[in-house]
Amino acid sequence: MKKKISAKIANHVENITVDEIYDLLEIPPTTEMGDFSLPCFTVAKKIRKDPVQIAMELKEQMEAADNGAEFIRIEAVNGYLNFYLNRKEYMKDILSLAMQDGYGTDMEGAGKVICMDYSSPNIAKNFHVGHLRTTIIGNSLYKIYAKLGYQVVRINHLGDWGTQFGKLIVAYQKWSSRDQVEAKGIEELLRIYVLFNIEAEKEPALNDEARAWFAKMEKGNREALALWEWFKEISMVDYARVYQLLGVDFDFYIGESFYMDQVPAVSAELEQKGLLQESEGTNIVPLEQYHMPPCLITKKDGSSIYHSRDLAAALYRRKEYHFDKCLYVTGMEQKLHFAQVFKVIELMGYEWYENLVHIPYGLVSLEGAKLSTRTGNIIYAEDILKEAIKRSLEIIEQKNPDLPEKEKTAEKVGVGAIIFHDLYNQRIKNVSFSWENVLNFDGASGPYVQYTYARAGSILRKAKADSLTAIDAELLTAQAEYELVKVIALYPGKVKEAAERYEPFILARYGVELAAAFNKFYQDCPILTAEDGVKAARLGLTGLVQKLIRETMDLLGIECPEAM
Ligand code: ARG
Numbered sequence: 340m341k342k343k344i345s346a347k348i349a350n351h352v353e354n355i356t357v358d359e360i361y362d363l364l365e366i367p368p369t370t371e372m373g374d375f376s377l378p379c380f381t382v383a384k385k386i387r388k389d390p391v392q393i394a395m396e397l398k399e400q401m402e403a404a405d406n407g408a409e410f411i412r413i414e415a416v417n418g419y420l421n422f423y424l425n426r427k428e429y430m431k432d433i434l435s436l437a438m439q440d441g442y443g444t445d446m447e448g449a450g451k452v453i454c455m456d457y458s459s460p461n462i463a464k465n466f467h468v469g470h471l472r473t474t475i476i477g478n479s480l481y482k483i484y485a486k487l488g489y490q491v492v493r494i495n496h497l498g499d500w501g502t503q504f505g506k507l508i509v510a511y512q513k514w515s516s517r518d519q520v521e522a523k524g525i526e527e528l529l530r531i532y533v534l535f536n537i538e539a540e541k542e543p544a545l546n547d548e549a550r551a552w553f554a555k556m557e558k559g560n561r562e563a564l565a566l567w568e569w570f571k572e573i574s575m576v577d578y579a580r581v582y583q584l585l586g587v588d589f590d591f592y593i594g595e596s597f598y599m600d601q602v603p604a605v606s607a608e609l610e611q612k613g614l615l616q617e618s619e620g621t622n623i624v625p626l627e628q629y630h631m632p633p634c635l636i637t638k639k640d641g642s643s644i645y646h647s648r649d650l651a652a653a654l655y656r657r658k659e660y661h662f663d664k665c666l667y668v669t670g671m672e673q674k675l676h677f678a679q680v681f682k683v684i685e686l687m688g689y690e691w692y693e694n695l696v697h698i699p700y701g702l703v704s705l706e707g708a709k710l711s712t713r714t715g716n717i718i719y720a721e722d723i724l725k726e727a728i729k730r731s732l733e734i735i736e737q738k739n740p741d742l743p744e745k746e747k748t749a750e751k752v753g754v755g756a757i758i759f760h761d762l763y764n765q766r767i768k769n770v771s772f773s774w775e776n777v778l779n780f781d782g783a784s785g786p787y788v789q790y791t792y793a794r795a796g797s798i799l800r801k802a803k804a805d806s807l808t809a810i811d812a813e814l815l816t817a818q819a820e821y822e823l824v825k826v827i828a829l830y831p832g833k834v835k836e837a838a839e840r841y842e843p844f845i846l847a848r849y850g851v852e853l854a855a856a857f858n859k860f861y862q863d864c865p866i867l868t869a870e871d872g873v874k875a876a877r878l879g880l881t882g883l884v885q886k887l888i889r890e891t892m893d894l895l896g897i898e899c900p901e902a903m
Contacts, residue, residue: 340429340828343409344375344422351400352393354385370822373414373421374429380418390418426821430812433828437883438810443831443890448489454656455481455491457668458587461498462574462594463507463528466581468703469670471720472770475761476700477668478587478896479843486894487838492660496652497571497594501645503532504567505553509545510535511566520569525577528570557599557642577721584724584754586896598651602643605651606636614686624683634679649680657691664694666841671699671767698841701769723772727753730778731786739903748900752786753778755897759785759850762843762895783851785897788888791854792899794861795885802867802878807886810879814872819856819863820880826856830887834894843895850891857884 345361352360360377367376379397383390394415402413409428414421436442457477460470481491510531511520520527539545555563575592582588606622609615614624615636623633636647643651656665667677677697685692705718732749735742742748760777761770780786799805815824829849837845866877889899 340424340432341375347401347404347409348377348397348420350404351397352382352386355382367421370818370825374424374825375422377420377422378418379420383418391415394418394420426816427813430815430821430824433824434810434812434880434883437827437830437887438807442887443834444486444488445831445835446488447835448484448487451488451663452490452492452660453484454494454660454662454665455484455668456494456496456652456666457481458582458589459496459498459594459669460574460578461503463503463525463532463570464498464574465525465529466578466720468705468718468720468723471581471723471757472700472703472761473668473670474581474585474587474720475758475896476698476766476843478585479758479762479846479894480666480668480698480838480841482894482896483834483838483843483846486834489663492591492656492662493589494656495589495592495594497592497596499567499571499594500596500599500643500648502550502553504556504570505549505551506535506539506546507532507570508552508563508566509548520573525574528573554640554642581721581724584721584750585758586754586898593652595645595648595652598648598655599643601651601655602637602647605647605654608687609636609683612687614683624686626679626682629682631675631679631682634683646676646680649676650683653680653684653695657689662694664696666696666698668698668700671701673697674699696841698766700766703770703772705772724754724757727757727774727777729753730774731756734778734780735903742902748903751898751900752789752903755785755789755892755899757785758895758897759788759847762847764844765842766844783848785892786903788850788854788892789897789899790903791857792885792888792892793901793903795857795881795888796901798861798866798881799878799885802874804875804878804882807882808875808879810883811872811876814876815880817860817864819860820877823856823860823880823884826853827883827887830891837894846891846894850888850895853884853888853891857881857888 341361341364342357345357345364348360349355349357363377363381365376365378367373377397379390379393383393386393397420398413398415402410405413407425409425410422411425412423414423455477457480458470458474460466477493481493484491507528514534515527515531523530535545535549539549552563556567606615609624615622616625616633618633620639621635622637623635625633627633634646635644636650638644653665656662669677674697677695681692681695681697684695728749731753732745735745735749735752756777760772763783764770776782777784778786780790815821829852833845833849837843860880864877866874866881869877892899
């Protein structure tokens with residue numbers, strides 16, 4: 340509709356393109372001010388005319404051209420040109436579009452590949468709240484891109500290589516046992532790792548031992564690698580529980596260790612391209628010219644490092660998946676790291692450096708959230724999810740004790756609440772955590788949107804109506820129905836905007852907007868007691884909204900229970 344109107348306006352103004360008008364065209368805050376509005380001030384500057392005058396002239400010309408087909412009226416108010424749509428036509432158009440399968444789906448991504456690098460926890464360390472964010476954001480972006488037709492390759496770039504494994508081997512041999520690790524899993528690994536660091540303060544020789552073990556790993560020592568494999572397995576069991584709770588999956592778990600032996604080739608290429616420099620025994624690519632510290636490629640002992648393994652990974656992915664874009668979702672503290680890696684790829688002469696995108700996010704703080712910590716002062720993602728589920732179950736017990744499948748529902752509500760809370764603001768904003776906000780059923784929360792979904796379902800069940808039936812738009816004449824259809828119309832644009840900006844929050848907000856518009860409709864327009872024709876149309880609308888809420892939530896990675 341916006342495009343259509345822009346094109347029509349452009350017919351009547353010179354020296355301005357449809358796209359320019361499209362960018363200027365606004366949706367006013369309330370319908371009384373029009374359905375669309377063009378502020379004529381920018382146009383006025385371009386064609387050197389008074390904006391009030393332009394608005395009045397356009398009103399005359401466009402009304403004459405339209406003759407009531409698309410607009411019931413057009414108004415010129417103080418330099419604004421306000422369009423009032425012919426609601427009947429508009430609602431018919433939107434509803435028939437929205438009823439089609441795959442509404443909001445787009446083929447912009449057809450034939451294109453996006454690599455997504457997200458979650459990527461560090462083996463033998465706990466899956467903490469920061470990893471929860473990359474997992475949630477990454478999963479949502481994956482779903483959004485898939486909806487737009489992209490082929491998405493989901494990669495878990497596990498932190499499974501580095502000197503910390505040398506430390507862990509030493510610590511394991513000194514202070515733990517197979518039984519203990521098997522019994523307590525990652526918690527035990529973390530315990531001995533923390534212990535190592537404390538002991539190494541007192542006895543620095545421990546660090547030499549650790550380095551020696553890591554060197555053995557790099558040289559392929561069997562005993563060292565077997566332990567490392569095992570630590571990895573133990574950790575994966577722990578992560579798998581979190582992924583299962585979140586409903587998150589990956590196409591590949593290819594960790595840093597995989598790239599270790601590709602680093603020499605990267606070094607050689609850098610050398611051959613004249614980019615590599617020796618610096619106190621290490622090899623670096625200087626980036627001073629670009630106002631960054633040098634990018635470390637190999638350490639003194641020749642071993643690889645986080646940066647060079649990322650360089651190797653980017654080259655590998657490009658060769659293997661021919662990506663059009665490669666996205667990295669990590670905390671914003673890694674901004675410099677990715678800037679360095681991308682710069683080196685650019686200096687190597689690869690034009691596709693432009694398609695590497697770092698997608699940073701802010702910190703999580705746990706305001707007033709009392710969470711028991713297991714080891715040290717560390718908060719496990721799993722504990723937060725479990726706590727949310729527990730609290731949801733308590734609320735359900737209180738409000739709806741007869742609900743069937745209470746546990747299952749509590750899981751969807753609790754996990755959904757955490758995901759929604761994470762995705763409700765721009766990524767870069769810090770997430771501050773309070774249970775009141777996370778589980779607030781009335782505010783802008785996951786449970787609020789889920790509850791609206793369940794309510795729509797319950798109306799349909801009561802009426803024994805099919806969830807998707809043709810809607811006679813002519814019978815939907817109430818203001819709240821019109822407002823609801825307008826929100827329905829926004830869906831495809833929101834999906835695209837979320838993808839373009841790498842911002843799931845666009846869809847989280849949309850979910851709330853849609854739920855609120857539906858609740859207003861539900862309040863204003865009786866459904867089950869309306870006369871037959873109107874009732875059918877309203878049930879049809881209810882079914883459509885129910886489907887759109889489910890889809891929107893699915894794009895965020897949230898499941899909606901049928902009843903709550
Ligand atoms: N393992 C890293 C961490 O926990 C994140 C890895 C991100 N991906 C990458 N290709 N560097 O901080």
